[in-house]
Amino acid sequence: MPDRTATGEEKYRSLIQHLPTALWQVDSRRTGAVMDLIRVEGVRDIAAFLDANPDFVENAKDTVVVSEVNIAAVALFRAKRPNDLIRPVRYLFEADPDLAKRVMVAHYNGERNLIEETRMLAFDGTVIDVRFSVTFPRPPEQLDTTFISIQDISPRLNTERQLRKLQADFARAARIATLGELATSIAHEISQPLTAIVSNGEASLRWLARGDHDCEKVAQLTSKIVTNARRASDIIQRMRGMAAKHELERHPLDLNDAVQEAMMFIGHDVESKTIVLTTAFDAGRPTVVADRVQLQQVVINLLINSVQALVRRGGECGRIEVRTSRDGGGFASISVGDNGPGIAEADLERVFDSFFSTKESGLGVGLAICQTIVAAHGGEIRAANRPQGGAQFVFTVPLADPGLDQAS
Ligand SMILES: Nc1ncnc2c1ncn2[C@@H]1O[C@H](COP(=O)(O)OP(=O)(O)OP(=O)(O)O)[C@@H](O)[C@H]1O
Numbered sequence: 291m292p293d294r295t296a297t298g299e300e301k302y303r304s305l306i307q308h309l310p311t312a313l314w315q316v317d318s319r320r321t322g323a324v325m326d327l328i329r330v331e332g333v334r335d336i337a338a339f340l341d342a343n344p345d346f347v348e349n350a351k352d353t354v355v356v357s358e359v360n361i362a363a364v365a366l367f368r369a370k371r372p373n374d375l376i377r378p379v380r381y382l383f384e385a386d387p388d389l390a391k392r393v394m395v396a397h398y399n400g401e402r403n404l405i406e407e408t409r410m411l412a413f414d415g416t417v418i419d420v421r422f423s424v425t426f427p428r429p430p431e432q433l434d435t436t437f438i439s440i441q442d443i444s445p446r447l448n449t450e451r452q453l454r455k456l457q458a459d460f461a462r463a464a465r466i467a468t469l470g471e472l473a474t475s476i477a478h479e480i481s482q483p484l485t486a487i488v489s490n491g492e493a494s495l496r497w498l499a500r501g502d503h504d505c506e507k508v509a510q511l512t513s514k515i516v517t518n519a520r521r522a523s524d525i526i527q528r529m530r531g532m533a534a535k536h537e538l539e540r541h542p543l544d545l546n547d548a549v550q551e552a553m554m555f556i557g558h559d560v561e562s563k564t565i566v567l568t569t570a571f572d573a574g575r576p577t578v579v580a581d582r583v584q585l586q587q588v589v590i591n592l593l594i595n596s597v598q599a600l601v602r603r604g605g606e607c608g609r610i611e612v613r614t615s616r617d618g619g620g621f622a623s624i625s626v627g628d629n630g631p632g633i634a635e636a637d638l639e640r641v642f643d644s645f646f647s648t649k650e651s652g653l654g655v656g657l658a659i660c661q662t663i664v665a666a667h668g669g670e671i672r673a674a675n676r677p678q679g680g681a682q683f684v685f686t687v688p689l690a691d692p693g694l695d696q697a698s
């Protein structure tokens with residue numbers, strides 16, 4: 291039976307007690323009064339003021355007092371009873387001491403709410419990931435009452451963490467699969483310097499056998515051997531880089547060089563399938579901030595797709611054009627276009643979805659990975675059909691020095 295004698299406020303309180311969201315009612319009258327004084331003194335930049343007077347924030351943590359909490363709040367802080375939480379607010383800021391300052395700044399500046407993802411230290415020592423929201427009163431509301439709600443977001447963050455790890459593993463698996471696909475090209479690329487090493491070595495031995503020891507000639511041949519051995523070792527290193535477990539490592543790098551290097555991976559495919567690969571590189575040599583291996587992964591995936599599109603189409607000479615340029619907005623763009631069959635209008639929206647593929651043996655992960663990588667760099671990737679036929683993919687990566695963007 292409902293309690294017919296309860297007042298409106300009591301009913302409302304009982305409801306709040308049982309809300310599943312952890313709630314705090316806070317009485318901030320005392321700091322409010324001090325804040326008013328500061329305002330009268332003419333302080334405008336409250337953040338700077340609090341930075342210069344850290345005691346002010348520390349003092350507020352002890353004078354602003356929790357007046358009421360609900361059951362969910364007790365559970366969230368692993369407390370025994372509400373009274374454990376009904377005391378100065380200092381305990382709310384143990385894991386993130388600066389949060390108190392940000393709350394005061396928001397209050398002083400007349401904001402209605404402050405919402406942040408942060409951490410709290412529960413009474414049993416557990417650090418909880420939370421979404422902290424505070425709502426400040428405005429006249430004619432009760433000015434002494436501030437509401438704080440705290441939501442435990444650890445399960446969500448854990449899921450996100452697992453998802454990120456899964457994505458990284460997935461991307462690595464795909465990179466290794468790409469390497470497998472490129473085996474012929476890579477073998478071809480390595481066998482060239484090896485052949486050169488063998489023939490230079492043999493020539494050198496012949497010179498030595500003649501007995502007229504032409505040191506200069508032998509030195510020339512030996513230095514060619516060294517150059518070619520370095521080249522083979524570079525290629526192997528690059529493959530290792532692609533197969534390795536890899537955290538995102540962004541550094542300034544020469545975009546044209548990185549793209550050119552990525553093109554090497556499909557060199558053999560292009561030669562053996564009579565595809566003409568042309569480049570139009572930005573003459574200003576843009577420097578971008580990117581993870582070299584991942585940037586190259588994107589270019590390689592796009593190139594493989596173009597080669598596959600051209601092979602499927604057959605007919606006239608296949609063309610792939612790779613361009614780099616600065617887009618005027620602090621980004622460099624890289625485009626890979628081909629004169630293949632293009633993408634069906636209805637598929638343009640879906641090509642970046644995981645597992646979307648129109649190929650018999652396609653997994654449909656190439657472009658999904660490209661999108662993840664480009665997004666992690668703060669750029670964008672788009673698919674379009676070229677007016678003259680064929681598909682074109684354009685993606686952007688941030689320039690190291692956006693100030694030079696207007697240079698060319
Ligand atoms: N250059 C292109 N020309 C025409 N269609 C393309 C081109 N690039 C991608 N597509 C379309 O987008 C789809 C998705 O490409 P994505 O690279 O994600 O997967 P996939 O190439 O099919 O398989 P995977 O890359 O996993 O081996 C392709 O199946 C194809 O339909």
Ligand SMILES: [Mg+2]
Pocket residue numbers: 591594595655656657
């Ligand atoms: Mg693909």
